[in-house]
Amino acid sequence: MRANALPDHNECLAELAELLGDRFSTGEAVREQHAHDESWHHPESPHAVVFPENTEEVAKIVKICARHGTPAIPFGTGTSLEGQVVAVEGGVSIDMMRMNRVLEVNAEDLDATVEAGVTRKQLNEHLRDTGLFFPVDPGADASLGGMTATRASGTNAVRYGTMREAVLSLKVVTSDGRIIKTARRARKSSAGYDLTRIFVGSEGTLGVITEVTVRLFGIPEAISAATVSFSDIESAVNAVIMTIQSGIPMARIELLDEVQIEAINAYSGLDNPVAPTLFLEFHGTEAGVAEQAERFGEICDEFGAGDFRWTSRQEDRNKLWQARHDAAWAAKAMRPGSSMWPTDVCVPISRLAECIVETKKDLETTDIPAPLAGHVGDGNFHLLFLLDRDNPDELAEAQRLNDRLVHRTLAMGGTCTGEHGVGLGKMHLLQAEHGEALALMRQLKTAFDPQGIMNPGKILPE
16 A cells, blocks of 8 residues: 555646545545455555546546546445456546436436436435336445446346446546547437447446436336245256246346355345255236246246245345345355455356356365355356455465356356456456457557556556
């Protein structure tokens, strides 16, 4: 951690202090708060933290940083999982959480425009009386700006998509301080390059996202949720694959292995059988939900499922999904004092069972606890290594298992990350995934950020 600003940045910091007054800080506690996310990566503090209140202020901040060659790192709720907000080269952390206004809801067009600091729960609370909701739900109550920057996903992705599908347009401050709009609100356009998709998933390396226009959906007439356990994980995954291939429109279908189930039982006060378990939800009309549930039950019977637990009560459904969203904290409680190393991959649905079974066999070779959970309806699953971050042997062991997982995934036509992003943790794996396309990504970065000041040291390996 840097105790003082480097001399090269002193003029930049002085200009920012003059611009922002008490919304500029070099206090140690504030800088430490912005030195880390929820990942295992060691914290690195910025030289200063700023708290803009509108897009125009963000533009002024970035212009000052650009003039002095000072790194600028966007910061939302700090819940990213691959070190995306760690200030590896110091610089200025741009905390977006004062930009937390819902600017517009167009109920007839099923969209909303929000500032980057609005969180997913805040948006849905704002929508409560409209009959609409925003479905993308990562485990944390993340900001919409951060969710966009990491191309986040969640338990609803199998039905409603990820942030890639959810975002209609963006307002962005570029690396030289210009303010641009990436698209109009129209549902489709063939007018020029798709800048929206370039910035979705860019992790703050191309510019600062300040406003997001997202798709909304109508709240379903009927919702039913369930849990169902299986004797082995392969049967659970094969039931998922057949469900998807049969065209049953699941809204949520989550897999938790026996290790993760034991953890959430203890943490959330549940009594699920300690076995591989699916958490699932159906949305639609009353008749449609009943039909979906019946067909899904028949598929599960084919794979020897047991202990079906169904509910339509909102209180019960909320408890079930809160337990799923708390899975990481439940796992951490298995090894008090440990650091979490979360990783995720995504494979074509046809290879999912094979990938998970091989991964579980690999985990039998280690003493590091690593519960498995995932949004398996779209082939995405997670491991959560619980380790001592200061133990080099455990770090090396987790890295070995993580790299084996990724190379296994790539061999099956998958990707090194389905939703957590690259950040610091998966840069070394991009060459294996993208090959020659990585050179084009470098050219894109240079074109958008010629000085290299936007969240340096992320995504692209040296």
